[in-house]
Amino acid sequence: MRTLLALGLCSYMLLGCVTPDGPAPQTQAEGFRPYPSDPRIRLEEGASAHAARVHALLDAAVARVERVHGLPFRAPPNIHVCATVTCFTRLVKTPGLTAAVVADNRLVLSPRLFGVEADRLPGILAHELSHVHLGQRLGHYSPWIPVWFHEGLATAVAEGGGAEFASDRATYTAWRDGRRIDFDRRDVPGQRHRAEAFGLDIHEFYRQAWCAVELLRAHDPAAFRRWLVALQEGADFHIAFADAYNTDLAKLLNSQLDSIALATEPASHEGCAHPGPQVGHRHR
Numbered sequence: 001m002r003t004l005l006a007l008g009l010c011s012y013m014l015l016g017c018v019t020p021d022g023p024a025p026q027t028q029a030e031g032f033r034p035y036p037s038d039p040r041i042r043l044e045e046g047a048s049a050h051a052a053r054v055h056a057l058l059d060a061a062v063a064r065v066e067r068v069h070g071l072p073f074r075a076p077p078n079i080h081v082c083a084t085v086t087c088f089t090r091l092v093k094t095p096g097l098t099a100a101v102v103a104d105n106r107l108v109l110s111p112r113l114f115g116v117e118a119d120r121l122p123g124i125l126a127h128e129l130s131h132v133h134l135g136q137r138l139g140h141y142s143p144w145i146p147v148w149f150h151e152g153l154a155t156a157v158a159e160g161g162g163a164e165f166a167s168d169r170a171t172y173t174a175w176r177d178g179r180r181i182d183f184d185r186r187d188v189p190g191q192r193h194r195a196e197a198f199g200l201d202i203h204e205f206y207r208q209a210w211c212a213v214e215l216l217r218a219h220d221p222a223a224f225r226r227w228l229v230a231l232q233e234g235a236d237f238h239i240a241f242a243d244a245y246n247t248d249l250a251k252l253l254n255s256q257l258d259s260i261a262l263a264t265e266p267a268s269h270e271g272c273a274h275p276g277p278q279v280g281h282r283h284r
């Protein structure tokens with residue numbers, strides 16, 4: 001039991017996300033210097049090799065975000081690379097994260113992403129840059145977009161980055177058991193609905209959110225693009241969806257997820273980006 005608890009805690013430690021809180025901008029700037037080759041990156045002393053790694057990945061990650069979101073960044077992203085855990089925890093107050101976009105829309109990276117979690121850096125960088133991109137247009141972690149969509153979209157951009165710790169099978173089992181995101185539920189300032197609101201653990205929540213976004217994208221790619229652009233122009237989440245897809249968001253997703261989770265042959269593939277054959281595309 002103790003081992004299981006430890007494993008659970010360890011995997012929670014690996015998550016990265018947007019945080020609702022954060023230090024004042026002047027606090028964030030302290031202790032960092034510009035990375036000479038790339039003005040988008042600032043680093044703590046001792047993080048030169050880390051910054052070089054970010055620099056090598058950054059253009060591709062930015063391109064991925066812009067391709068999926070359908071719009072360019074409004075400004076170059078502002079990335080802070082920590083050499084020490086002390087640096088990271090000074091800037092990111094939410095415990096258990098490995099990367100975060102803090103209140104003034106700066107992306108902070110933990111040294112873990114250059115050590116024990118180095119293989120996750122490309123995915124986490126793209127995931128967090130999706131949050132930065134949306135934050136530039138709608139404000140940091142806009143409450144008018146549900147948490148599940150913030151996370152599902154970022155994970156879709158990262159092709160699974162951020163949702164590695166739950167399987168598709170676990171996600172659909174949770175759905176079958178009634179532990180499911182309520183796609184009708186609206187988030188508002190001061191009332192965000194995260195994993196616990198739906199009886200999901202954090203990993204199942206990210207995975208279910210990712211599956212939902214991929215299903216919507218596969219169902220009608222053109223409508224998905226129209227919806228996403230409308231959201232970034234400030235349109236209401238549900239109204240813009242109905243306008244783009246000519247149907248109700250929850251109705252569509254519930255029926256699609258039901259058809260997968262309740263299929264006689266349960267989904268055996270891994271990776272929501274590649275829905276199984278039971279997920280039909282609708283042609284208009």
Ligand SMILES: [Zn+2]
Nearest residue numbers: 016017018154
């Ligand atoms: Zn996230």
